[in-house]
Amino acid sequence: MQRNLTLSRTFSNDVRFNTTLLPVRRNRQPRSIFNRTRTGRSTSRKRTARTSRPVVPKNVDNTMSSNxxxxxxxxxxxxxxxxxxxxxxxxxxxxxxxxxxxxxxxxxxxxxxxxxxxxxxxxxxEIRECTVCLLDQPIIEYEERYSDQCEHSQRTICNTCVYNNIKFLLENLTNNNNNNIHCLEPNCKSIFYYNTIRYIISLKDNLQLFERYDQQITHEHLEKIQEFVWCAYNECGSGSQIQ
Incomplete structure (x- = not known):
């Protein structure tokens, strides 16, 4: 009995000693509550992350997209x-x-x-008197020389008088040699050739006179060819070259 009592006492003392050695438990919340708070915090963080962007209504989104x-x-x-x-x-x-x-x-x-x-x-x-017609003509009638071979420095005969002279020679002189048409200016011995005569005729637009002059020139060149023979009929006016 005494042994049992001593053992019980020692056991009780040990228990008391052990109880004094145990760490003091702090009042902690249960794990389920802790998990809830953690999940609550995480969800709150997620919510704050989600709600940090401005929530725009659908109508506003449509208007913004259209804009x-x-x-x-x-x-x-x-x-x-x-x-x-x-x-x-x-x-x-x-x-x-x-x-x-x-x-x-x-x-x-x-x-x-x-x-x-x-x-x-x-x-x-400005006018000038023509030495042929003795009329006062404008200076345009004495504008330029007809040929580069002309020896006069200034013209004294108007264009109209020069044209009338060449027209008379071409109409009346059928067998005229072109070398005989000279410049009318005094002390000028230049000869008017084909191009010069054609230019003077073109001043008055006399096409008939020009065709007549051209035909006369061709006949003169053909007559210089020995192989060319004219038709015997006078009114024919054609010929051929014999080889």
Whole structure:
């Protein structure tokens, strides 16, 4: 009995000793509550992360998308129009260079015409007396020499008198030699050849006289050819070259 009591006492003492050695438990929440708080925190974080972006209603989204599309369409349209304009400029670049040259030429021509208009009244007022018809003719009638072989420095016979003289020679002298048509100016021995006579005839636009003169020149050249024979009939006027 005594042993049992001692054992019980020792056991009780040990228990008491052990109880004194046990760590003091803190009031902790249960794991389920801790998990809930953790999940609550995580969900709250997720919610805050989700709710950090502005929530836009569907109607607003549609209007914003339509606005962005319209802006994009405008930008595309502007870019396409700019591209078309650049292509037109490329295609018309040559047209723009030609137009610039034409404009410069037109400006130069306008300047020349204006200068001529300023000088025209002086020329019209200046007259000269013709030594053949004894009429006062404008200076335009004595403008230039007909041939480079002319020896006179200034003309004294008007264009009309020179034309009438050559017309008379071509109409009345059938067997005329062109070397006999000389310049009418005094002390000038230059000869009027085919080109000079043709130019003088063209001043009055006398086509019949020019055709007659041309035919006369061809006949004279054909007569110089020994192998060429004219038709015996006088009114025929044709011939052939015999080889």
């Amino acid at each position: 962005t599309l319209s802006i994009e369409n405008k930008q595309i349209h502007q870019e396409s129009s700019r591209y078309d304009e650049s292509e037109m400029k490329r295609d018309l670049s040559p047209l723009s260079q030609v137009e610039s040259t034409n404009d410069s030429i037109s400006e130069c021509s306008k300047a020349i015409v204006s200068q001529r208009r300023l000088s025209l009244p002086l020329i019209k007022n």
